[in-house]
Amino acid sequence: MAESDVTAVGARVWLINGSEDDWLPAVVDQCDGVEVVYRTDYGEERRMWISEIDAGVVRLMNDTLSEGMDDMAKMAELNQASILCNLNTRYGKNSIYTYIGSILISLNPYKRLPALYSEETLHSYTNKDLGEEPPHVFAIANECYTCMWKREESQCVLISGESGAGKTEATKFILSYLSTVSQQSMGKEETIPAKGRSIEQSILESGPLLEALGNAKTVFNNNSSRFGKFVQLLFNHSGQIKGGRITDYLLEKHRVVRQNPGERNYHIFYQLLNGVPSKDKGKLFLTEAKDYHYLNQSGCVADPSLNDEEDWEAFEKALAVIGFKEGQRMDMRLVLAGILQLGNVAFANAGGAQVVDTDVIDRASQLLGIEAERLEAVMKERTMKLRGEFITSPQSIDQVNSVQWS
Ligand SMILES: Nc1ncnc2c1ncn2[C@@H]1O[C@H](COP(=O)(O)OP(=O)(O)O)[C@@H](O)[C@H]1O
Numbered sequence: 001m002a003e004s005d006v007t008a009v010g011a012r013v014w015l016i017n018g019s020e021d022d023w024l025p026a027v028v029d030q031c032d033g034v035e036v037v038y039r040t041d042y043g044e045e046r047r048m049w050i051s052e053i054d055a056g057v058v059r060l061m062n063d064t065l066s067e068g069m070d071d072m073a074k075m076a077e078l079n080q081a082s083i084l085c086n087l088n089t090r091y092g093k094n095s096i097y098t099y100i101g102s103i104l105i106s107l108n109p110y111k112r113l114p115a116l117y118s119e120e121t122l123h124s125y126t127n128k129d130l131g132e133e134p135p136h137v138f139a140i141a142n143e144c145y146t147c148m149w150k151r152e153e154s155q156c157v158l159i160s161g162e163s164g165a166g167k168t169e170a171t172k173f174i175l176s177y178l179s180t181v182s183q184q185s186m187g188k189e190e191t192i193p194a195k196g197r198s199i200e201q202s203i204l205e206s207g208p209l210l211e212a213l214g215n216a217k218t219v220f221n222n223n224s225s226r227f228g229k230f231v232q233l234l235f236n237h238s239g240q241i242k243g244g245r246i247t248d249y250l251l252e253k254h255r256v257v258r259q260n261p262g263e264r265n266y267h268i269f270y271q272l273l274n275g276v277p278s279k280d281k282g283k284l285f286l287t288e289a290k291d292y293h294y295l296n297q298s299g300c301v302a303d304p305s306l307n308d309e310e311d312w313e314a315f316e317k318a319l320a321v322i323g324f325k326e327g328q329r330m331d332m333r334l335v336l337a338g339i340l341q342l343g344n345v346a347f348a349n350a351g352g353a354q355v356v357d358t359d360v361i362d363r364a365s366q367l368l369g370i371e372a373e374r375l376e377a378v379m380k381e382r383t384m385k386l387r388g389e390f391i392t393s394p395q396s397i398d399q400v401n402s403v404q405w406s
């Protein structure tokens with residue numbers, strides 16, 4: 001390699017920084033014949049005397065890497081520095097997906113990219129081999145769908161990454177891809193049921209439902225799923241979805257009663273407060289988020305990127321599509337409003353914990369359909385079974401609070 005290559009203005013180079021993993025991608029910014037100024041991809045400026053430069057300090061970058069490679073398995077140099085550099089180059093061009101062989105790496109764009117998920121884009125991936133089109137989560141979904149035929153075996157997509165990386169979004173894109181191809185494969189004699197409630201629709205609508213009840217704003221992600229899930233889709237021999245099963249794991253239950261500063265409770269509570277029409281709020285005793293202990297401890301009740309009112313409508317619509325009747329939907333509202341009241345029950349010490357304001361207990365009891373005296377008793381007393389007999393004893397405020405707030 002000629003030394004002049006790594007000093008030519010505009011050349012892409014590696015600044016060698018100890019081990020291979022610490023190499024810095026850079027471009028030659030200026031060179032006056034004596035000194036060279038390099039600008040790294042991460043915004044740093046490095047100056048070097050030409051007399052100091054040799055292959056142990058600066059190396060010319062492989063041409064393919066300067067353009068950004070869509071399959072990193074084909075890269076000449078594969079190390080942490082070249083992987084990060086390639087992903088960074090592609091990210092700059094809104095190419096958030098990159099392969100390493102058949103593994104897809106997805107970066108969170110933190111902005112909507114509608115063209116990337118348009119119907120047109122989706123169709124461009126059907127009946128294609130992996131690698132024929134630019135890397136995409138649709139290509140992975142398509143690969144699963146076709147491999148199911150080719151191999152006559154169940155297929156599985158494993159999506160992993162840290163909180164906020166884009167796993168939930170990727171899952172939704174895969175489900176919407178599979179739902180579209182499933183509907184396309186529908187024979188002429190089979191049509192969508194008259195009421196418009198197909199299995200595909202139910203599976204897609206399960207998204208807003210699970211997110212309302214199981215997602216919350218955290219400091220890392222304003223729509224963080226606080227549970228793990230395993231989604232199973234069952235296909236028939238003509239390629240249509242015939243059933244689905246969603247198993248959830250490890251829901252973070254204590255979020256209902258306590259949240260860290262800057263975080264929120266589950267979306268559903270704020271959606272309920274913002275979405276229920278004013279005329280119906282009275283019978284649910286709904287006021288504002290700041291009035292409820294279970295919502296006001298963290299100092300955060302809203303997020304500019306979340307529209308609780310619209311999301312409430314999506315939640316109600318999803319329930320209807322999945323088949324919940326108005327009576328059942330009302331029961332859910334009552335339970336949710338009842339939980340909010342339970343958080344507001346305050347106790348004072350008077351020979352054991354006593355309820356301060358029995359109106360709160362009355363409201364909770366009406367919403368939950370439990371007699372007020374019984375509700376009050378279970379909140380302030382403890383019942384134990386001792387030698388076959390039930391013994392009830394009063395509790396201290398600390399004991400009561402630890403049950404109510406944990
Ligand atoms: N492909 C994408 N396009 C646009 N925005 C995205 C994409 N992936 C993630 N996001 C944004 O990042 C946020 C967090 O992503 P999410 O899928 O909830 O992360 P995770 O499930 O990995 O914790 C989303 O609410 C969305 O705003």
Ligand SMILES: [Mg+2]
Nearest residue numbers: 167168224225
């Ligand atoms: Mg998630």
